Amino acid sequence: MNGSHALTDLEDPLWVKLPTGRYPIYVGYGLLEKPQCFEATLKGKKVFILSHPEIARIYLPSLEKTCYAAGATEVSHALVPSGDYHKTLETAANIWSALLAQGYHRDSVLITLGGGMINDLGGFCAACYLRGIKVIHCPTTLLAQVDAAIGGKTGVNHVLGKNLIGAFHQPQTVVADLSTLSTLPQREFISGLAELIKYGLTLDPPFFNWLESHIIEIMQRQPDALNHAVKQACQLKAAIVASDEKEEGQQRIVLNFGHTVAHALESILDYKQCLHGEAVAIGMIVAIRLSMEHNTVDGQLLERVMSLLKTAGLPTTLPPGITPAEILAKMKYDKKHGATKLNWVLLKALGQAFTTHATASHVIQALTATRVGTP
Numbered sequence: 001m002n003g004s005h006a007l008t009d010l011e012d013p014l015w016v017k018l019p020t021g022r023y024p025i026y027v028g029y030g031l032l033e034k035p036q037c038f039e040a041t042l043k044g045k046k047v048f049i050l051s052h053p054e055i056a057r058i059y060l061p062s063l064e065k066t067c068y069a070a071g072a073t074e075v076s077h078a079l080v081p082s083g084d085y086h087k088t089l090e091t092a093a094n095i096w097s098a099l100l101a102q103g104y105h106r107d108s109v110l111i112t113l114g115g116g117m118i119n120d121l122g123g124f125c126a127a128c129y130l131r132g133i134k135v136i137h138c139p140t141t142l143l144a145q146v147d148a149a150i151g152g153k154t155g156v157n158h159v160l161g162k163n164l165i166g167a168f169h170q171p172q173t174v175v176a177d178l179s180t181l182s183t184l185p186q187r188e189f190i191s192g193l194a195e196l197i198k199y200g201l202t203l204d205p206p207f208f209n210w211l212e213s214h215i216i217e218i219m220q221r222q223p224d225a226l227n228h229a230v231k232q233a234c235q236l237k238a239a240i241v242a243s244d245e246k247e248e249g250q251q252r253i254v255l256n257f258g259h260t261v262a263h264a265l266e267s268i269l270d271y272k273q274c275l276h277g278e279a280v281a282i283g284m285i286v287a288i289r290l291s292m293e294h295n296t297v298d299g300q301l302l303e304r305v306m307s308l309l310k311t312a313g314l315p316t317t318l319p320p321g322i323t324p325a326e327i328l329a330k331m332k333y334d335k336k337h338g339a340t341k342l343n344w345v346l347l348k349a350l351g352q353a354f355t356t357h358a359t360a361s362h363v364i365q366a367l368t369a370t371r372v373g374t375p
Ligand code: GLY
Pocket: 147, 148, 150, 151, 153, 252, 255, 256
């Protein structure tokens, strides 16, 4: 494909527009080597890059070089093992200790280089360190490029549930370098497809139709298809974040479609057995079944979504051995729940999501229908 340069778009990034200011999302190929993406934040600054060993091995040297070219005065880094299992307060405390030991001050900048876990963890470290330092996210997974890196959600897991400790802390810039997807393991790449499908299902029927007809090109990581998919998802997310930055209204909560069950599953499985997108795929199926119990959508939509998820190689049934009762019990720690009621994001139609309460018996019914071997 000779279009990689044409796809790089430094002049015209997407913007997340907030009452307190705006920040760019750069999407394209080779961006980790472009100082222009970084210089507005890094000129004259001391920089700390947080990454994973396997990502750092490939991308850290060029990112460090880019930071210096963008005007950084000093660049150091810390590496943490990958996987949400390590996204804990203890890991965050180790990072704060490293920042303190190396004399990072209020004016320093933290850069995350990795997937959703490193975005959440690094964003949280930046939000709390000296009451807040600047952060730039360089997402290297599809999932982080289309979701985790945008919108300022940061946090760590608690033993009782996923992402229960955290803060909103918007990045200065998001640099989504699509070249990094070429080294992403297939299972992780596929996991990101679940979040793409979520955007189509909850917000954008034409995008859902486009995903159905281009799923093979996306899975082959064809640059034009990836570029369109990531940009469209980022645009949808940027608009939602602009309208409801801290999930205080009814807009941003929609992005949690499928996540009520997903977070419960991930926590029950100790973040080891199920990738986030895999859990979201299963969670979306449960949420569609629950929507069917509310008579808002029909079995035809369920069939379409099942078929798309299966083509993408995502799971559509609960992992064996996990009971509906176990999931229901875990869900009480979901952040969307009020003091007494379980809040759910369901579908009114393709591209239209809404929040509602669901009874425990309806939830058990939808979960039971999603067990392996259920017709
Ligand atoms: N991942 C959902 C959100 O950022 O709101």
